Amino acid sequence: MVKKSVSTPIQYLKGIGPKKAKSFTALGIHTVEDLLYYFPRRYEDRSRFQTISQLKEGESQTIKASVLARGMRQSWKKRGFNILEVALGDNTGKIFCVWFNQPYLKDYFKVGQTLILFGKIERYAGRLQMNSPEFEILAGESDESLNIGRIVPIYSLPSGITQRNLRQMIKYGLDEYLPEIGDFLPYDIRSRNKLLNLAKSLISIHFPQNPDLQKESYQRLSFEEFFLFQLPLALRKFKKKEKQGIAHNVEGGLADNFIAHLPFQLTQAQERVIREIKRDMAASLAMQRLLQGDVGSGKTVVATVAGLMAIQGGYQAAFMVPTEVLARQHYEKIKCQVSPPKAGPPTAEVVPAEGGSAYGGSCQTKKVKVGLLTSSAKRKEKDKIYKEIREGKIDFIIGTHALLEKAVEFRNLGLVVIDEQHKFGVGQRALLPQKGLNPDVLIMTATPIPRTLAITLYADLDISVINELPAGRLPVKTLHFQEKEISQAYAIAREHLLQGSQAYIIYPVIEESYALDMIGAKKMYERLKTKEFKEFGVGLIHGKLKQKEQDLMMSKFKDKKLDILVSTTVLEVGIDIPEATCMITEYAQRFGLSQLHQLRGRVGRGSKESVCILVADVRTPEAKARIEAMLKYNDGFAIAEEDLKIRGPGEFFGARQHGLNELRIGNPLTQTQLLKKAKEEAVKLIHLDPKLETRQNALLKEKLLQRFPEYEELILVG
Ligand code: ADP
Numbered sequence: 001m002v003k004k005s006v007s008t009p010i011q012y013l014k015g016i017g018p019k020k021a022k023s024f025t026a027l028g029i030h031t032v033e034d035l036l037y038y039f040p041r042r043y044e045d046r047s048r049f050q051t052i053s054q055l056k057e058g059e060s061q062t063i064k065a066s067v068l069a070r071g072m073r074q075s076w077k078k079r080g081f082n083i084l085e086v087a088l089g090d091n092t093g094k095i096f097c098v099w100f101n102q103p104y105l106k107d108y109f110k111v112g113q114t115l116i117l118f119g120k121i122e123r124y125a126g127r128l129q130m131n132s133p134e135f136e137i138l139a140g141e142s143d144e145s146l147n148i149g150r151i152v153p154i155y156s157l158p159s160g161i162t163q164r165n166l167r168q169m170i171k172y173g174l175d176e177y178l179p180e181i182g183d184f185l186p187y188d189i190r191s192r193n194k195l196l197n198l199a200k201s202l203i204s205i206h207f208p209q210n211p212d213l214q215k216e217s218y219q220r221l222s223f224e225e226f227f228l229f230q231l232p233l234a235l236r237k238f239k240k241k242e243k244q245g246i247a248h249n250v251e252g253g254l255a256d257n258f259i260a261h262l263p264f265q266l267t268q269a270q271e272r273v274i275r276e277i278k279r280d281m282a283a284s285l286a287m288q289r290l291l292q293g294d295v296g297s298g299k300t301v302v303a304t305v306a307g308l309m310a311i312q313g314g315y316q317a318a319f320m321v322p323t324e325v326l327a328r329q330h331y332e333k334i335k336c337q338v339s340p341p342k343a344g345p346p347t348a349e350v351v352p353a354e355g356g357s358a359y360g361g362s363c364q365t366k367k368v369k370v371g372l373l374t375s376s377a378k379r380k381e382k383d384k385i386y387k388e389i390r391e392g393k394i395d396f397i398i399g400t401h402a403l404l405e406k407a408v409e410f411r412n413l414g415l416v417v418i419d420e421q422h423k424f425g426v427g428q429r430a431l432l433p434q435k436g437l438n439p440d441v442l443i444m445t446a447t448p449i450p451r452t453l454a455i456t457l458y459a460d461l462d463i464s465v466i467n468e469l470p471a472g473r474l475p476v477k478t479l480h481f482q483e484k485e486i487s488q489a490y491a492i493a494r495e496h497l498l499q500g501s502q503a504y505i506i507y508p509v510i511e512e513s514y515a516l517d518m519i520g521a522k523k524m525y526e527r528l529k530t531k532e533f534k535e536f537g538v539g540l541i542h543g544k545l546k547q548k549e550q551d552l553m554m555s556k557f558k559d560k561k562l563d564i565l566v567s568t569t570v571l572e573v574g575i576d577i578p579e580a581t582c583m584i585t586e587y588a589q590r591f592g593l594s595q596l597h598q599l600r601g602r603v604g605r606g607s608k609e610s611v612c613i614l615v616a617d618v619r620t621p622e623a624k625a626r627i628e629a630m631l632k633y634n635d636g637f638a639i640a641e642e643d644l645k646i647r648g649p650g651e652f653f654g655a656r657q658h659g660l661n662e663l664r665i666g667n668p669l670t671q672t673q674l675l676k677k678a679k680e681e682a683v684k685l686i687h688l689d690p691k692l693e694t695r696q697n698a699l700l701k702e703k704l705l706q707r708f709p710e711y712e713e714l715i716l717v718g
């Protein structure tokens, strides 16, 4: 006999053998507990049914009816397409149900059987009809107390398992294992927040006796998720308070001098954010700050100032970015900004070559040595850079993931900057700071989320926002063309080129795809350079090119040796070339909303008016919503909110932030209050019992470690 514990593998549950267990594991359900936490997608109130005569067209409704007749026929519109029709009736009327091209369904239905059906009621040729409704066959003699006469859960089904099967399995699971489940939420938290206990919640989320109980269990289980999510954040914030970091010498002159010699005036928002960072860096607590700012708002300069504040006191600064092209861009810019040669007066519009500067000379007191580390560097070069970092010869190191390698050791790392944080996993983000002794950390992102959410979701970070673009920036004009109107888009690009500006043309794929009916960047490049834009310099860049070739192509474009850059989304992050004023995104319906906004951010970076042309034949409501949002909003916060609405929080956060994709039931958007309460409780609890040592928190500690094994050290070590 297997010991009764909710961590029992699911195959030992009554009704599930090894074969069915496989269908479950495919969905990430491994244990009985996982199964009990597999929540219904929706519910049907089967305590009373609509009679057929009461049905309302256009609404989705549930009925109970018997099979009167069934038949299969071929479609007269489409050859080889068959249609199954089933006529059903109750005492009040008749309805037809129709399934397309699922011939195997035919044998499911027998005349006289009783079915429960759920679907949208429509009227065709004067008769009521449901197309491909969800259905269940009532068994008749056996116990139907789970499937009828009550509020019934409807699940997303693992393959080969029916609603009735699944309900039965979950019922077994609840009956047998519920007594073994202890409630890990401490009693006083439950009572303060009027939350149901765990056992009752699990029963009621699956088999609610009434809608109120369903709601209460939903509250409790959402709270529990939010709370578990907030605990490690609260813990980290608490531990941070205890830890001593570096009190930097923020008045050292290097940073101020740098700002004084910038070729532009900082925006008020940049100045404010720099003050916030300065205050943090001067304090002995280690900074943990998130800097949000829309694309083009000028985050790099802020990061450079922070870097100099660390360097002027004798510390090293590290700046990690997600791509090699971006690393090189930052490296070149920062190098000539912080240690310009003793050149003559500033020459406008000059793109810095090796050692040159577009920013003119300045008089730094200390020479700052800037380094670049990427994985494509040669072994020998890497070794040299490792050595220089180790010996403290490089003050400011810019690089990709390559910075995380073991061989990278700092002499005295004082500041870590992580650019485009959503491109890194939580684990990766945590690694770089570990190479120093509590260095200050600045995390930057251009995909802002609404502030109310941000302060809760990033509860362990302080947040700064650049909510202003540099003066003189004109908003990017956004247009939408159909595919057949592409020549108009090219004509607009041509106008920009003739005025000496540059253009990007973006494609979702490199190679053409027959399945998706798309032409790829490579083929279009061949065509554009020989046809539509033959008198211009056209280049091609994509992720499959060698790093060297990508860099070469970027610098050719930067140096204006090329007029047009045909590209895939490698361009998405961070690229900054103010002379590019036109972007055409083909098959724009294929991109996500944030991605489109990021891409658009590659233009509109100078003082000339820029245009972003979305070429898209829109076929789905979501694609339509995305294009409309792009036409309506230029502001990243508004775009983010729309994106959240269109995709829902699961996908929106799932793609970006590990941890939040674990939310199965809680919805940070609709349950903001509950999320806030969960955060407050988490903070309170950590202050009272930072190591979760007390008896009432023992179960909680176990649960937390089970959920987030990576936090073990954080919890156990003081
Ligand atoms: P992002 O926030 O998207 O990372 P960048 O830091 O790349 O933006 O800045 C975009 C461009 O704006 C760069 O060319 C940068 O030099 C320039 N820039 C930054 N701050 C200002 C400012 N205050 N005034 C004018 N231009 C600025």
Ligand code: MG
Residues within 6 Å of the ligand: 299, 300, 419, 574
């Ligand atoms: Mg940037």
